[in-house]
Amino acid sequence: MRISRRSRRFILGWVLFTLVPLRAFAQASQPTSLSISPSTLNQGQCYTMTVGNGANMTLDLEYTFNGGPGQTIIDWPSLDPNGRAYICTSSATATGTYTFVAVRNTLTTAWVSVSASVTVTAPPRPDFSLSASPASRTVNQGQSTSWPVTVSGINGFTSSVSLSASGVPSGASASFSANPVSPGGSATLTVSTTSTASTGSFTLTVTGTGGGLTRSASVALVINPRQPTSLSFNVSQGYAGNDCYFITVGNGAGMMIDLQYTLNGVAQPVWSTTLDANGQWRYCLNHSDMLGTYTFTAMKNRLRSDWVALSPAVTFRVRPPQPASLSVSPAAVTAGQGSYRMTVGNGAGVTLDVQYTINGGSVQTMSGWSSLVAVSPESPNGQADIWPGLCAKPGNYVFTAVKNTLNTAWVTVSASVTINPPAGPVVTSVSPNSGAAGAGVEVTVSGTNLCGVTLSTGWSGLTFSNVSNNGAGNAATVTFNIASSAPAGVATVTLSAAGGSTTFSFAVAASPVTLRKEYIYVGGKLVATEVP
Structure with a gap:
């Protein structure tokens, strides 16, 4: 089949550069070879035909299309001084493989066998791609991270692309700084996590939809448990x-x-x-x-x-533990005859310092006074049994503050106990029980309940000093001061103590007569004698 010049452009394309040769009907040269580059191209693209010995030559060509019957093109193409023709296809060029099998100078009749092919394909449809980097991000719970997402157009793609993200874990959210995005543009994908977001490694898929196409890109998100700050x-x-x-x-x-x-x-x-x-x-x-x-x-x-x-x-x-409370039971005891229990909240094992008053007097402080034991095993509360001595000062004791002796701060409390005096005093012996006028005699009074002893008497010339109690209540020592003018006789002495009073007797002897020795002559002899 012969192809007219008018139809050539629809089959193999336009010749971009031609140089019409001089017609020489005698001794015209022949082409020696033919090559095509590139061998594959899209509709609308160009290729170069190079012909050996073809400078300024116009060709006739024989070819097959997709292995079909042979076809002939006359008087096409015309080559440049380098034996080349630059041929461009169009959208009307049939797609398939064109195989050139013979070529000749259009001024000759003999064909030269060749073998060169060019495959014309339909141009790829417009497309786009998505990319996001880096491949992985790591955050703690409660933090945010981001990726730039780029939309790249391919083959003239011009549609805008709508973005979405999937695979976002529980407790996290994803957003885009721009949506949709035009080809060549980008948006920032931000993933924000809550403090309770799921932890682990997650694959996030960014999906773009536009121009009837859907493309995607994946990134990794690692969420670590949050740290305290x-x-x-x-x-x-x-x-x-x-x-x-x-x-x-x-x-x-x-x-x-x-x-x-x-x-x-x-x-x-x-x-x-x-x-x-x-x-x-x-x-x-x-x-x-x-x-x-x-x-x-x-x-x-x-x-x-x-x-x-x-x-x-x-x-x-x-x-160290501080006392939390203080209570006393019973509310009254008799000195030397019973005890009261002091119970201290949070006081187990604590040694107390206490502040107190007696009968409304001034505040007194006692340090390291009582070590408490636990009320019961494992109890934080402490207690101590207090035994007022026989000679404890009777009266109403009001505890106003306590503290652990290891601490400095006082804890205000209010608890009281009344210490009643013991029974009245009993004198069992007085030694010595007499003294001479003009003498000072140290006397020991023995008995019971002898606490806070004082002595008094109506005997003229008899007074007392240096009264001392032994603390156990069973003895007191007193200096009896007997004036030289004190009459002789038995004086009644009143002993007063915390629980009452009693009397005992003390004999006052006359002052002894002091004799001095004198010497006199009697009958001519020296005689010694004693005179007052």
Whole structure:
């Protein structure tokens, strides 16, 4: 089949450059070879035909199309001085493989066998691609991260692309800074997580839809358990068994937290606890809690292996237990004949300092007065049985304040006990029981209930001084001062004590006559004699 010049452009394309050769009907040269480059192209693209020995030549061609019957093109194409023709296809060029099998100078009749093919394909349809980088991001719960997402047009793609994200884990959300996006543009994909977002590794798929096409790109999101950010106590110290406190952990809502700490400078095992929805943990100190300074140096989420340093370190001091209350029972006892029980809230094992008044007098302080024992095993409360001695000062004792002797702060209380005096005094002996006028005699009075002893008498010239009780109530020593003018006789002495009074007798002897020796002559002899 011969192809007319008019139809050639619809089959193999337009010749971009032609050089019409001079017609030489005698001794015309022939082409020696033919090659095509590129061998494959799309409709609308160009290729180069190179012919050996074809400078300025116009060709006739024989070819097949997709292996079909041979066809002939006359007087086409015309080659340039380099033996080349630049041929462009169009959208009307039939797609398939054109195989050139013979060629000749159009001025000749003989054909030269060749073998060169060009395959024309339909141009690819417009398309687009999505890309996001980096391939992976890692965040803690409660944090956000982002990726730039780029839309690249292919083959003249011009439609806008709508973006969406899937695979977002529970507790996280995804958003795009721009949507839709034009080809050549980009948007930022931001993923925000909550403090309770699921943890682990997740694949996020970014899907773009536009121009009837759907394309996607994937990135990895790793969500680690969140870490605490800070640690604080609402108070700096507390008394064991008395006080409560709470700690607040930044970013710690609902978290199980591990804490590294020392007690009085000695490292302790890691301590763990679970925080409430506000990131807090509340605790009331036990009576038996270890005393001293707790220094917290690092913390972490229990689900993590890496620690968050606390700088500066956070400290809390546990002080010795303070008494919380005081009660006394019974309300009255007799000196030397019974006891009362002092019960102190949070006082087990505590040695007390007390402040008190007697009969409304001035406040008195007694330190290290009583060591308390636990009311019962494991009880934080303490008690002590107090036995007022026989010579304890009678009266109403009102306790106004108490404290642990290891502490400095006083705790106000109000409890009282009345100590009644013992029975009246009984004198069983007086030694010596007599003295001469003009003498000072130290007398020991023995008996019972001899507490707070004072002596009195109506005997002229007899007075008393240096009264001393022995504390056990069974003796007192007194100096009897007997004037030289005191009459001789038996004086009645009244002994007064805390429980009453009694009398005893004391003999006053006349002053002894002092004789002096004198010498006289009697009958011419010297004689010694004694005279007053």
